[in-house]
Amino acid sequence: MSVSPISFNSILLDLFKNGIKIGTGTGFLYRSNVNNGIYLVTNYHVFTCRSPENPAQLEPGYPDSPDKIEFCLISRKDLSVKKIFITIDENSEFFEHPKRSQGVDVVAIPIIFTAEQLAMITTQGDLN
Numbered sequence: 001m002s003v004s005p006i007s008f009n010s011i012l013l014d015l016f017k018n019g020i021k022i023g024t025g026t027g028f029l030y031r032s033n034v035n036n037g038i039y040l041v042t043n044y045h046v047f048t049c050r051s052p053e054n055p056a057q058l059e060p061g062y063p064d065s066p067d068k069i070e071f072c073l074i075s076r077k078d079l080s081v082k083k084i085f086i087t088i089d090e091n092s093e094f095f096e097h098p099k100r101s102q103g104v105d106v107v108a109i110p111i112i113f114t115a116e117q118l119a120m121i122t123t124q125g126d127l128n
């Protein structure tokens with residue numbers, strides 16, 4: 001079985017609630033072949049701090065679901081670092097795996113990047 005190079009390009013995610021860091025997780029950026037959109041892919045439990053089988057239940061040790069996710073992009077040109085913030089609220093769009101209720105623990109969150117940020121991101125197409 002071969003492993004995709006994108007598997008080695010994880011992003012550290014910091015989770016916040018009301019400005020207080022409540023946890024961390026990892027994810028990666030994916031560019032859709034269908035609409036050319038870019039998505040942050042992570043685990044459902046990272047995005048929500050809740051069990052995929054039982055979304056009403058918080059994961060142990062978490063006071064609440066996050067209202068912001070923060071991660072950094074590093075410029076390939078000059079190694080500068082840019083922080084990216086994703087606000088999470090009742091209007092946030094994300095895609096769950098159709099078998100989430102059976103424990104498939106993955107979500108994709110669409111992200112619109114600025115031109116400057118787009119020049120900094122790495123997706124699966126950049127690693128072939």
